[in-house]
Amino acid sequence: MYQPIIGTLGYILSPDKKETLLVHRNGRLEDHHHGKYNGLGGKMHSDEDVVACMQREIREEAGIECEEMVLRGTVNWTEFGPNGENWLGFIFRIDRFSGIPKTENEEGQLLWHPINNLLELPMWEGDRYFLPLVFDSDPRPFHGHMPYKNGHPCGWTVHRL
Numbered sequence: 753m754y755q756p757i758i759g760t761l762g763y764i765l766s767p768d769k770k771e772t773l774l775v776h777r778n779g780r781l782e783d784h785h786h787g788k789y790n791g792l793g794g795k796m797h798s799d800e801d802v803v804a805c806m807q808r809e810i811r812e813e814a815g816i817e818c819e820e821m822v823l824r825g826t827v828n829w830t831e832f833g834p835n836g837e838n839w840l841g842f843i844f845r846i847d848r849f850s851g852i853p854k855t856e857n858e859e860g861q862l863l864w865h866p867i868n869n870l871l872e873l874p875m876w877e878g879d880r881y882f883l884p885l886v887f888d889s890d891p892r893p894f895h896g897h898m899p900y901k902n903g904h905p906c907g908w909t910v911h912r913l
Contacts, residue, residue, distance in 0.1 A: 756840040757833065760806040761793040762821070763886050764814065764846040764853070771864040772887075773814060773853055774873070778860040789865070789873040791843075802842040810846060813857050820848035824886045825894035829878070832900045845886055878905040885910070 764773040775792055777785040792813045796805040807818050821844045829839040854862055865873065867887050871880055878898050885894045896910040 754838060756828070756838040758796045758802070758840050758842075759794055760796065760802055760809055760842050760844060761791045762806050762810055762818075762844045762846050763791045763824075764810065764816070764849060766864055769847075770868075771866050772870070773862055774865050774870075775813065775857065775859050776861045776863060785859075785876075787874055789870075789875050790879070792862075793841075806842070806844050806846075810849070813854075813859070814862060815854040816849045816851035818846050818848075819850055821846045823893055825882065825896065827882055827896045827898055830897070830899045832878075832898075843882065843886060878908070881905070881908045882910070 766772070773792070774789045777788050777790055793806065793809045794813075796802060797808075800808065802823075803821075806821065810816060810818050823842060824845050825843050827839075827841045827843060829841065831837075832839050856862055870883055875883075878900070881898065882894065882896055890912065892912040894910050894912050896908060898905050899907050
């Protein structure tokens with residue numbers, strides 16, 4: 753039976769739209785994501801929808817409020833978790849926010865990175881497939897499936913309607 757963990761993942765744009773805020777997951781050695789750069793987000797609570805989840809996660813992790821955000825897509829990551837858990841992720845681009853972002857949180861440092869150079873950073877191998885879709889000019893959301901095996905993606909299918 754398919755029972756995924758539902759989560760959100762957000763990429764915050766700088767005011768000039770040339771950079772995005774990422775967390776360098778170096779805060780905890782036991783972190784499944786240790787050493788990787790990632791967007792901000794996490795697991796959805798039972799009493800919230802995906803928008804409320806994304807807003808809460810950005811508030812908790814970066815200390816800012818989302819003022820304008822766009823659902824860019826979804827990804828079904830099967831066998832992705834450290835114990836083979838399935839994840840269904842809702843991926844947002846935060847186009848406008850208020851407040852001043854934190855420079856770190858319990859997961860690691862928060863750093864601005866040029867969008868044009870993101871794929872050069874250490875990240876999950878599978879992120880390289882969908883990240884260009886988060887920042888491209890196609891207004892249609894994408895919907896992907898990325899099965900994992902032994903910590904690596906073993907396929908990628910994506911649709912846009």
